[in-house]
Amino acid sequence: MNKFEGRNYCIVTYGCQMNVHESEKIRGELTSLGMIETEDVNKAMVVVFNTCCVREGAEDRAYNNIIALQNLKAENPDLIIVVCGCMPQQRKGKYNLWEKLPFVDIILGTYNISELSEYLLQFAKKKHRIMEILDKPRKDMDVENAVRDDKINAYVNIIYGCNKFCTYCIVPYVRGREQSRNPVDIYNEVKDLVQNKGYKYITLLGQNVNSYGKDLPDPMSFSQLLTQLCRIEGDFKIKFMTSHPMDLGDDLIKVMKEEPKMAKFLHLPVQSGSDAVLSRMNRHYNIKHYMHIIKRCRRLMPTISISTDIIVGFPGETEKDFNKTLKLLKRVKYDQVFAFMYSKRSGTPAANFEDQISEPEKKTRINKLLRLQKIIQQEENKKYFKHSYNCLIKQQNGVAIGITDGGKEIYLPNYKYYNQNYFAYIKVENIRNHKLSGVIDEHK
Numbered sequence: 001m002n003k004f005e006g007r008n009y010c011i012v013t014y015g016c017q018m019n020v021h022e023s024e025k026i027r028g029e030l031t032s033l034g035m036i037e038t039e040d041v042n043k044a045m046v047v048v049f050n051t052c053c054v055r056e057g058a059e060d061r062a063y064n065n066i067i068a069l070q071n072l073k074a075e076n077p078d079l080i081i082v083v084c085g086c087m088p089q090q091r092k093g094k095y096n097l098w099e100k101l102p103f104v105d106i107i108l109g110t111y112n113i114s115e116l117s118e119y120l121l122q123f124a125k126k127k128h129r130i131m132e133i134l135d136k137p138r139k140d141m142d143v144e145n146a147v148r149d150d151k152i153n154a155y156v157n158i159i160y161g162c163n164k165f166c167t168y169c170i171v172p173y174v175r176g177r178e179q180s181r182n183p184v185d186i187y188n189e190v191k192d193l194v195q196n197k198g199y200k201y202i203t204l205l206g207q208n209v210n211s212y213g214k215d216l217p218d219p220m221s222f223s224q225l226l227t228q229l230c231r232i233e234g235d236f237k238i239k240f241m242t243s244h245p246m247d248l249g250d251d252l253i254k255v256m257k258e259e260p261k262m263a264k265f266l267h268l269p270v271q272s273g274s275d276a277v278l279s280r281m282n283r284h285y286n287i288k289h290y291m292h293i294i295k296r297c298r299r300l301m302p303t304i305s306i307s308t309d310i311i312v313g314f315p316g317e318t319e320k321d322f323n324k325t326l327k328l329l330k331r332v333k334y335d336q337v338f339a340f341m342y343s344k345r346s347g348t349p350a351a352n353f354e355d356q357i358s359e360p361e362k363k364t365r366i367n368k369l370l371r372l373q374k375i376i377q378q379e380e381n382k383k384y385f386k387h388s389y390n391c392l393i394k395q396q397n398g399v400a401i402g403i404t405d406g407g408k409e410i411y412l413p414n415y416k417y418y419n420q421n422y423f424a425y426i427k428v429e430n431i432r433n434h435k436l437s438g439v440i441d442e443h444k
């Protein structure tokens with residue numbers, strides 16, 4: 001029996017889906033020591049902060065919450081505090097964690113979490129602070145023992161790192177260069193999740209999934225990987241994120257259309273509606289190209305759900321540039337928009353650009369954009385009327401409900417007895433107060 005067995009742990013997660021999934025791997029590590037999860041830091045013997053540094057807000061939140069544990073540590077010297085994720089990976093970050101947080105016992109990089117249990121045992125024995133930060137994934141990282149949060153949707157890594165170097169973004173500096181995971185490992189993991197663990201959605205993860213496979217000893221494309229995964233038997237669907245508009249080719253759109261197992265959902269970050277801003281962001285596409293992809297997707301898959309990320313107030317963004325972003329939202333009519341105020345990240349080129357936009361101006365712009373998007377989304381509800389959507393049927397608070405690939409809820413008021421967690425087409429018959437309801441479409 002080790003010192004950790006039967007004791008509690010708590011994980012605090014910030015950032016993107018990649019981090020959410022990495023926290024599931026951290027849970028796997030702690031479970032392997034016989035530990036039990038708690039939400040209450042006061043009960044925990046081990047507290048893990050899985051951090052993000054993509055924007056200042058996320059970074060400050062994590063930092064302040066770690067600092068807040070200092071008192072708890074003083075009261076309970078047995079408490080072990082671990083900080084991992086993207087903050088420790090920064091070379092020129094705002095915070096030097098090792099020096100500024102002397103009460104933190106273990107600091108790990110994003111590619112070191114698979115050894116967390118060993119570091120904890122080592123720390124328990126020697127009581128020496130530990131810091132280990134790798135710059136790229138080790139080959140054997142593919143042996144995964146994630147204990148997942150969700151029972152319906154499972155995240156699966158397919159590619160680590162990013163080669164794009166958008167001028168605002170810290171990710172390539174903290175996650176290193178692109179490294180694709182072996183397709184056989186991915187296939188086996190997806191097969192196990194679907195056939196032995198009952199997962200209905202598999203979400204393939206990467207900062208830029210379209211680059212998948214280029215670096216493999218036997219190169220393959222992302223669409224080829226998807227085609228292979230769609231051959232796995234079972235009632236499940238595949239999603240992926242995130243795509244970069246520069247590399248999203250017709251082959252991917254074709255697979256999405258033709259394979260019934262491909263979810264009709266695309267998260268395609270545009271960042272700005274202005275070509276001049278896109279060029280300064282180093283995004284390598286213009287709005288004409290972006291609209292070509294959107295139109296093609298909508299033509300081939302009329303019920304597809306599309307979402308995006310937008311940065312407002314990028315250095316040098318004029319009122320005119322910003323208005324082009326608003327115009328783009330009106331043209332595309334996204335199902336969902338994730339909007340962020342530009343945040344200066346030291347170490348990235350844009351942090352040194354002239355014409356930084358003031359915080360109040362960024363706030364004014366983001367509020368304007370969010371107001372517009374709200375109106376668009378409410379009007380867009382109409383597009384569902386009389387159309388059929390392949391949905392996952394679930395029970396929610398005693399009523400039957402279908403969830404589209406894009407996450408939209410459609411109520412099934414006439415279905416009292418039903419199975420759960422299977423896919424069926426629902427035809428939308430009614431829209432009231434922005435709520436959709438419908439019936440199972442037997443003709444599909």
Ligand code: SAH
Nearest residue numbers: 168169207242269309310311340341342343
């Ligand atoms: N690889 C993905 C996601 C990267 S981070 C992609 O390329 O889309 C998620 C989002 O955070 C980005 O799409 C961008 O909109 C936003 N983001 C990244 N850096 C930012 C910064 N410095 N300030 C504000 N938002 C930022």
Ligand code: SF4
Nearest residue numbers: 162164165166169171
């Ligand atoms: Fe950041 Fe751009 Fe890479 Fe996305 S593609 S992670 S925004 S550098």
Ligand code: F3S
Nearest residue numbers: 015016052053054086
């Ligand atoms: Fe944040 Fe790291 Fe993801 S910086 S957005 S947690 S890759």
